[in-house]
Amino acid sequence: MRLRAWWLALCAGTALAQPLPELPDPDRLAQQLLGGERGAAVVAIARGAQTLRGTASLPAREIAADTALFEIGSVSKVFTGLLLAQAVERGELALDDTLGQRLPRQAAGTPVAGLTLRQLVTHSACLPRTLAADGPEAVAEIRTLTAPQLWSALPQLALAGQPPCAPRYSNLGMALLGSLLAVHYGQPWETLVRERIAVPLGLHDTVQALDAERRARMLPAFDGEAMAPLWDMEAYAGAGALRSSTADLLRFGQAILAGREGPLGPAAERLLTPLGRYAGGEIGYAVLVLGPPERRVYLHDGLTGGYRTLWMLMPEGRQVLVASASNARAALPSLRGRVLAALFPVPSEPVAVAPAQLAALAGEYRSADGTPYRVLVHEGVLYARGGPFGFAPLVPVGGNRFTRPERGLLFQFDTTAEPAALTARQGGTEQQARRTARAVSGMAIPAPADVADAVGRYRLGSGAEFRIRAEQGQLIARLAQQPAFAVFARPGQRDRYFYEVVPAELQFERGADGRIGALVLHQNGEHRAERVDAAP
Template identity: 40%
Template sequence: MRTSHRLAAPLFALALCQTAAAADTELAEHATAWANAQGNGAVVLAEKRDGAWQFALGGDPHIASTAPVAPEAVEFEIGSISKVFTGLLLAHAVHEGKLALGDTLAQRLPVEFDDGDVGAITLQQLATHTSCLPRLPSNLFVDADQADPYAHYDDTRLFAYLASATIDTPAPCASAYSNLGIGVLGVVLERAYGTSWAALVSEKIATPLGMPDTAQTLDSERTARLAQGWDGTSKAPHWTFASLAGAGALRSTAADMARFADALLAGADGPLRPVWASFVGPYADAPGGKSGLAIVHTRIGGEPALWHNGGTGGFRSDLRVFPDSDRALLLLASNAKADPDAWLASLAEDTLAPVAEGIAIPTESLDDYTGVYTLSPDARLTIVRVDDGLRARLTGQTFLPIVARSADEFVYTDVDARLGFERDAAGKVVAVTLHQNGRDTRIARTDATAPTFLFPGAEALAEYVGDYDFGAFQPGASIAVRAVGDVLTAQLTGQAPLPVHNTAPDRFEWDVVPAALVFERDAGGRIVAVVLEQNGARMRSPRK
C-alpha cells in the first residue's frame, strides 16, 4: 500500500474545484490506452492545468449502479495515499495540543515494551518512515484471509506484536517504508481523540474540504459507485481494515481527490494554513527527496512536487501536486497491474527517449561501476558485470542490461531510464543517480561487493518450473515456480510472485527477503523437490 489527516478550521473551507464540462481529448485517449493496457477494470485520469480540472475515464469500472455515473464520481480504493491523511491528522493534533511530534509509543500506547527502543520511537519517526519498524508486523498473516489481509488485524494483535518487537538500533533509521509505522500512528491518533480514525478523517478533512465521497466505509449509494477491483485478469476482493486503517483504508473519487489536491496547492494560503508548516516539514531524507508527515517532497520532470501513490489488492493510485505551476495529476485505476508511475511520466514534457545502443567501454573499466548502492534498508540497486557488459537490478525487480552513452552515463536498453554515476576527488565511483519517469533519485554506493549471479537462459530455467507442495508447513499451500523469459519467479500461496536470482547451481535467492530456494534432484538428475530456506529453517516441498 502506498491513512488519514485532519484539516484546518472550516473558516478556511476550500471552494469546490472548477471542473471542465467535457474531458480533454488527449486525457481521454491516455485513459483509454492505459485501461486497455491493464486489460480489465477502469482508469480515471484527472489533471489540473490553467486553473481548471478535467477528468477522463477509460475502460469499465464494473460498478453496481444502474444510473449514469460521471468519471469523477466513481469510487476507488486509494490505498497508501491514505497515509497522507494520517500525516495531516498528526499535524492537526500537534496544532490542537493533543499530541507532540516527540511523543513516544511508550507514552501514547497501553503496551509494555520488551524492547525499550521500540517504546522510544516517536510520532515524527512513524510519520517519516524512520522508526526502524519493519514494513509489516510479523503476525499480520496469522489467521488472515489472504484475499483481505488487514481485515482481522485489530488492536489486540497489534499491541501483542509491539510488546515483543525488537529493532536492531534505536530510531531514527534511514527511511524505510513501513505500513506498520503509519498504521500505528493511526491508532495513536484514535486514542488521543477518543474516536476512530475514520471519524477523524471525516471531521478534520473530508467535511471541511467538501469531500463527501471520501471515507473508510461507504454507504449503499456510494458502494453502488465503487469500482470492482482486478488483479490482472482475476477479480480482486475489496480490502477492509481494522487496526491499521491509517495505512491504506480510504475510498475516494477523482472529484474529491481534486479538492484535496487543491488544498495542497494552496498550501499556507489555503484551508491547511494552521497546520501547513508542521505537515510539510520536511523532517527527513526519503527515497527521491524529503519527507514531511507522510507526504513526499520530490522532483518530477525537474519541477518540485508533493507526491504519494497507493495500491491495494485490486487498485492503484498516484497523486502528484506541483505548487510552483499550480498543476496536479491524479490517476485512479481498478487493476493491481496498472503502472501509474510510468503512465503519468508520459504526460511530462521532458520524459527521456529510450536509447537502445551505447558506446564502447573498455571491459576492465566496467568494474568501476559494479557493487551495491543503497537507497534505504529495503531499496538497493545492484550492478554486476556479465561478460563484457553490465546489468542492474532494483530490489524486487529483475536484472536489466545497461549500456554506456557517455563517460559515467549509462542507459537501460529495455526501459526508459538512465544512470548517471558520480565520482569523488580520487576518481572512485561513490553514487549513482537514477533518472526515470521525470524523477532524479541519488543512491549512495556501499562498500559491499556485488554478489555472484548466474544467468541461465530460458531453456535451462524450464526444468525448475512446476508446483511444489508446501502443505506440511501451511495447509493447502504450494510454491508455484514459473519462468518468464529468462527470469524465474516463485509464488507462495496467498502472496505475489517475485523474481528469484540464481546464485549457485540449483540455488535461487530473493532479494526482498533473506530467503532462498534450493532445488533437489534425484539420482537421474530430475528435480523432485525444493527446499525453502528462511529464518534458519529448511522447509522441503516435494514436486507435485
C-alpha cells in the same frame, strides 16, 4: 466564500507557472495501468481549472470516471499525516511527543513508549511492517485487528533497533499514529477525517464506512482473475481504510497545492515539509517528497486486496494526478515509473565508449540500505539490474554516465573512489552504492529473439496456465493466480531460466521448426505445459 477564493487563486496562478513536461494521455495511462488485467482503471489529471480523464476496462464497459469509488489503501496515510500536521500547527501535539506521554494507559512501560510522533510519521520508528509476518496472517491482521488487540500486543513488540532507525515502511507505525489521534481527541479516526478534512474541502465520497449508495458505486475488485473482497479496518484505519473517487482526490490535492491561502491554511504547507530522508528522496508528514527544491513532486500510492492507487502533486505547473485500478495486480509501479521518467527525463543521446572503460565498471554495488546493483558487460554493451529487476542495457551519455531513458534512470560511476562508487538517480530520488568484492556471475543476457519467442500462454495438465511476458528484455512468468516473478537466463543454456525467489526453473522447448511449443517447470519434479497460443 473561502473555498471559492482559494479555487480562483489556484486557477489564476496556473498561467504564470512554468509547466512540467507534458504527461502522457490519461486514456493511454489508464490502459497501461490496467495492464490487461480484469477490472477497470481511471486516471485523472488536473492542471489548474482543466481536468483530463481517461478510463480503461476489461471486459470493455462504460466507467463513470468522476463517481466511481475505490479503496485508496495507503494513500489514507496522507490524511493521517494531515491530521497530525493540523494538530502540530495548532500546538495540540508536537512531533517530539512520545507514545508514552500521549498514551500513558496504553503504551507506557512498553517497548514503544519512547517512539516519537516524528518517527511514526516518517517510518523511522524501527517498527515492523505489521505485527505478523508477511503473507495471509499480515493481511488478516490489517483487516481485523481491533484497538484493544493493538494495545495488548505492545508489551511483546520487539523493535529492530534504537530509534530513530533508517526508514522502514511500517503500516503498524501509521496504525499507532492514527489510533493515538483517535484517543487524543476522543473521536474515531474516521470522524476526525470527516470533520477536519473531508467536510471542509467538500470531499463527499471520501469515507471509511460505506452506505448502500456508495457501496453500489465501488468498482468491482479483483486479484488477477479472481474477485477480491473489500478491506474493512479498525486498528489499521489510519494506515489504509479510506475509499474515495478521483474527483475527491483531485480536489484534495488542489487544496494542498493552494498552501496557506487555501482552506487547509498553514497545515497544507506543514504537511509537505520534509522531515527526513526516505528511499532516496525525502518524507514529510507521511508524504513522499521527490526531486530538488525547484522541481518538487509529492506522492503516495496504495494497495489493498483488490485496488491500486497513485496520488501525485506537482506544484510546478499546479498539477494533480490520480490513478486507480480495481485489480491488485494492475501495473501501478510501471505507471509510476513512466510518469516520473516524464517528469525527470535523463539524457538519451549515446556517445562512444572504449571497451576497457566498460570493463572497469562491472561488478556488484550495494547501497546503505542493502539494495544490490549488478553491472556486467555483454557484447560491448553495459547492462545493469537493481533489486529484483532484470538486466537491461544502458545508454552511454558521457563522463562515466549511463542511462535507461524509458525509466528515467541515470547511473554515475566513480572509479576514482576506493572502493568504486555508483550513484543511481531516478524519478527525483538518488541512491549511493559502493562496489563489493563479489563478482557478477551465474546470469546471462538472453538474445532478444529468444525472449520474444518465449512470450505466450502455456497450460499444465492440471489446467493451470503460465503466462509469460517480457518487459525491457526481461521475461516475467506468472502461474495461475500466483504473483508474477522475473526469471533469469542460465549461462550457456539457451531457453533455460531460473527464479530467484524460489528453487525452480523453466525450460522452453523448441520443435523442429525452431518455434517454442512447450515449457517444463522444474520444481519438485518436472511439470510440462503445452503452448496454447500461436507461437510467433
